[in-house]
Amino acid sequence: MTTVAELEAEATHARLLVLRMLRAGGSGHLGGALSCIDVITALYFRVLRTNPADPRWPGRDRFLLSAGHKAMAQYAVLARRGFFDASDLDSYGGLGSAFTGHPDMHKIPGVEANTGALGHGLPIACGMALGLRMDGRGGRVFTILGDGELPEGSNWEGASIAAHHRLDNLVAIVDINDLQISGRTADVMKMEPIADKFAAFGWSTISIDGNNMSQIVAALEQQPAPGQPTAILARTVKAKGLTELEDTAASHYWKPTAAQLLDAEAELHARLDSLGDLTGAHP
Numbered sequence: 001m002t003t004v005a006e007l008e009a010e011a012t013h014a015r016l017l018v019l020r021m022l023r024a025g026g027s028g029h030l031g032g033a034l035s036c037i038d039v040i041t042a043l044y045f046r047v048l049r050t051n052p053a054d055p056r057w058p059g060r061d062r063f064l065l066s067a068g069h070k071a072m073a074q075y076a077v078l079a080r081r082g083f084f085d086a087s088d089l090d091s092y093g094g095l096g097s098a099f100t101g102h103p104d105m106h107k108i109p110g111v112e113a114n115t116g117a118l119g120h121g122l123p124i125a126c127g128m129a130l131g132l133r134m135d136g137r138g139g140r141v142f143t144i145l146g147d148g149e150l151p152e153g154s155n156w157e158g159a160s161i162a163a164h165h166r167l168d169n170l171v172a173i174v175d176i177n178d179l180q181i182s183g184r185t186a187d188v189m190k191m192e193p194i195a196d197k198f199a200a201f202g203w204s205t206i207s208i209d210g211n212n213m214s215q216i217v218a219a220l221e222q223q224p225a226p227g228q229p230t231a232i233l234a235r236t237v238k239a240k241g242l243t244e245l246e247d248t249a250a251s252h253y254w255k256p257t258a259a260q261l262l263d264a265e266a267e268l269h270a271r272l273d274s275l276g277d278l279t280g281a282h283p
């Protein structure tokens with residue numbers, strides 16, 4: 001089993017791969033990718049039943065990145081987990097590349113749905129969870145939403161459906177970094193109290209620090225309440241791991257200079273050194 005310390009190192013490697021994509025493509029949705037990358041790392045390295053050699057294995061758990069603009073985080077973790085080679089990410093953002101700003105299930109092994117138009121991941125996840133249950137499969141479905149995504153009404157249709165159908169094989173993780181594309185989520189569209197809203201729809205809720213690996217693992221490994229979908233409210237920091245950019249709206253879409261990229265890489269390498277590299281060489 002991957003330990004918490006190993007997961008922390010793994011997430012740092014994944015952050016370095018995000019920078020590798022920015023180096024290749026020149027720009028991308030950095031802030032939201034780095035706020036949820038710890039959760040995605042824990043999912044793929046500890047929680048999900050997956051088989052990178054057979055991404056469509058019917059017995060797998062499903063993961064959908066509803067907030068598809070955070071795609072670099074998913075690409076990085078899928079590469080680290082062995083779904084494809086990390087060098088494939090060097091085409092990021094290039095003409096004809098499979099690795100575009102939003103994930104494409106037809107081109108990238110391990111991607112379960114095309115997302116990026118906000119508000120669709122949870123309804124799709126509901127259908128998948130219901131389908132798995134109707135097929136008599138034990139698989140679970142996990143999806144990550146952004147806090148700036150929650151104003152989309154389709155999320156709340158999904159929240160109703162999940163509770164109505166008692167989808168206890170469904171987990172929605174809300175990446176609450178307090179920011180969205182143009183500023184504070186509370187200023188653009190206030191959605192708090194988010195936990196109370198999910199609870200009112202009939203969900204079981206867990207609130208955690210979404211950049212704390214111990215808390216992430218404990219929440220993801222908690223047994224679901226029978227007959228209830230689970231919402232994990234993950235309080236995070238946008239651009240977590242890159243001090244200069246943390247908690248800034250400017251990190252939402254980042255076009256770094258060469259010097260900024262070098263500084264960012266240096267900070268993550270220093271973090272890896274402080275953690276001790278428990279995961280093997282950086283690909």
Ligand SMILES: Cc1ncc(C[n+]2csc(CCOP(=O)(O)OP(=O)(O)O)c2C)c(N)n1
Binds near residue numbers: 032116148175177252
């Ligand atoms: C339906 C829809 N409307 C608008 C957008 C443009 N958009 C892209 S990202 C974003 C903000 C999302 O905020 P949040 O989910 O909090 O993401 P994060 O802070 O993690 O980057 C918006 C409005 C979109 N992708 N889809």
Ligand SMILES: [Mg+2]
Binds near residue numbers: 148175176177179
């Ligand atoms: Mg946000």
